[in-house]
Every structure is written in C-alpha cells, then in structure tokens.
Amino acid sequence: MKKFWPLVFLVFVTGCFSSKLADKSKVLARFDGTTITENQFLKKVEALPKAVPIGTVERKKDLIGSMASEHFLLKEALRRGLDRDPDVKELMDVARKKILVAKLIEKEVDQKIHVNGDEVAKYYEFHKEEFMTPLLLRASHILVKTEEDAILIKTALDAGSDFEETARLKSMDATAIRGGDLGFFQKGQFVPEFEKVVFSMKKGEISDPVKTPFGYHVIRLNDRVEPRLRELKAVKGVVEERLVLEKRSQAFKELVQKLKGNVKIEVNEKELETLPSKPISNSKNEGSS
Numbered sequence: 001m002k003k004f005w006p007l008v009f010l011v012f013v014t015g016c017f018s019s020k021l022a023d024k025s026k027v028l029a030r031f032d033g034t035t036i037t038e039n040q041f042l043k044k045v046e047a048l049p050k051a052v053p054i055g056t057v058e059r060k061k062d063l064i065g066s067m068a069s070e071h072f073l074l075k076e077a078l079r080r081g082l083d084r085d086p087d088v089k090e091l092m093d094v095a096r097k098k099i100l101v102a103k104l105i106e107k108e109v110d111q112k113i114h115v116n117g118d119e120v121a122k123y124y125e126f127h128k129e130e131f132m133t134p135l136l137l138r139a140s141h142i143l144v145k146t147e148e149d150a151i152l153i154k155t156a157l158d159a160g161s162d163f164e165e166t167a168r169l170k171s172m173d174a175t176a177i178r179g180g181d182l183g184f185f186q187k188g189q190f191v192p193e194f195e196k197v198v199f200s201m202k203k204g205e206i207s208d209p210v211k212t213p214f215g216y217h218v219i220r221l222n223d224r225v226e227p228r229l230r231e232l233k234a235v236k237g238v239v240e241e242r243l244v245l246e247k248r249s250q251a252f253k254e255l256v257q258k259l260k261g262n263v264k265i266e267v268n269e270k271e272l273e274t275l276p277s278k279p280i281s282n283s284k285n286e287g288s289s
Helices: 005-017 038-047 057-079 086-108 117-126 147-158 163-170 174-178 192-198 232-260 269-274
Strands: 027-031 034-037 136-144 181-185 210-212 215-225
Touching (some): 027 038, 034 038, 034 057, 038 057, 117 232, 136 147, 136 163, 136 174, 136 192, 147 163, 147 215, 174 181, 192 210, 192 215
Antiparallel strands (some): 136 215, 210 215
16 A cells, blocks of 8 residues: 555644634634634644643744645645545545544543542452562672672671672672662562572571572662552552543444444454454555655
C-alpha cells in the first residue's frame, strides 16, 4: 500500500473535527480567506502530548503556524484529488469506523462510569496487601577478590576496626568512596547470593564472607524498615483508577453482549489455518508514492 498515512491522517482528522456549526469564539488568526478561532486553537492544544509545553506567546504562535500549514497542505491535497484516491478512501473508511466506535464507547461506557467514596474505601479494605510498602534495607559492604582477604577483614572488624575506613582502604567496589554504603534497597536489586544473606541479617550485624560473581563481600546491615500499610488518602487516586478500569471493562463486555444478542459468529477454521501467521510485508510497494 502506498505511503499515504500522514496525508490521510491530516485530511481525515481535519475533516472530521472541523465543526459545521458557527464558531463565535474570538478570531486568533486570519489567512487565505479563513480564520483560526480560539475554540479551534484550544482543541489543538488539548490534543498535544502533555510533555509539549505551550505556555509562551512564541510557542502559541508556532502552533498557529502549524495549524496554518495544515490548512495549505489540505488545500493542495484536495486540489490534487487525493481524497478520491482508492488507497486514501480505504484508510479514511478505517479511521472513520474507529472514531465512530470510540465515540459510541465514550457515550455508552466511559460517560456512565462513576466511582464514589464508599467504593474506594471498600476496595482499599479488601486489597490492603497491595498497598503495603516493601521491606527496605540499608547496608554497607566491602568487596575483595579472595576469600582469604574477606576473612582477614571480618576478623579485623570483629576486633573493632572501623567499617567505613576499612571499606575506603580495602574495597574494590565504587561504593568504597562513601564507606561501602549501598543506601536503601528492596528485594530484586542485587544478585541472589548477596540478597539471600543480607535479608536474613539483623540490624548492626556483620556477615561472614559472601561469595558472588563479583568477588567476596563482607556486609553490615545498617537499617531495616519494615513494610507498612500506606494510608487511604495516599493511594486514593490509584484505587479510583483501578475501579474505573474494572468498571469500564465490565461495562464494555455488557455493551458488546447486548448488541450481539443471540447472533452467533461462525468461523471458518480451515481457511484460517491457510492464512499466514505473520504480517504480510509491503516491501513491494514501499518504494511507491
């Protein structure tokens, strides 16, 4: 299929969303016998990705310029009769169907979904385990190449040597500069051999040498923050999003079932088996325009 995607998107979207009704909002720009109104501009802003800033006058002027460019591109596409091209018509028909379906779902599903405070509180009560903070540990370590070196370090530490100073002098890990401090972490951030030991330690304890693919570690557990339940007010937004998704999924299934009624979908499995299991390549047409 020919590469009409950018053009089709522009022609179709511009045609679908340009209201036939009189737009009485303020005129922001005039050119080529047409105008860009405040309502049109604001709709364009709403369609922009959230990461795109539009706060300054210059950026707003840039957007006006982009809208004007769309006008002239559309005008030229229509002058050439591209809206009558079979490939364009096919793509526009696909887009039209998707937009109509999306609008129906918006009216019959999305606009009818409401979540109240009681539902939020009930969900929170029944799913408290999902809102627990993870167990957090803070540890320091000294990494050396051989088990013999690790044993000597452990012996010195047990005799009263300073852990941070020893780490700065002996550890070959990048954490040596800060006395071996690894900061706070949770399960899954370090290799299994290391975590098996550190998560079984008590606060203040210094481990025997621990072998990992990196060498031999002597570990000290500095702190241990036990899991705790996050308050409802802190996770309210998350709960509401989950409830909306659950309700939307259920409402969508019910809508489709209602529309289908008792209609049965007959599938020709033999013919399906003959179809390719991978997308068909359009390499033959990629060079056409």
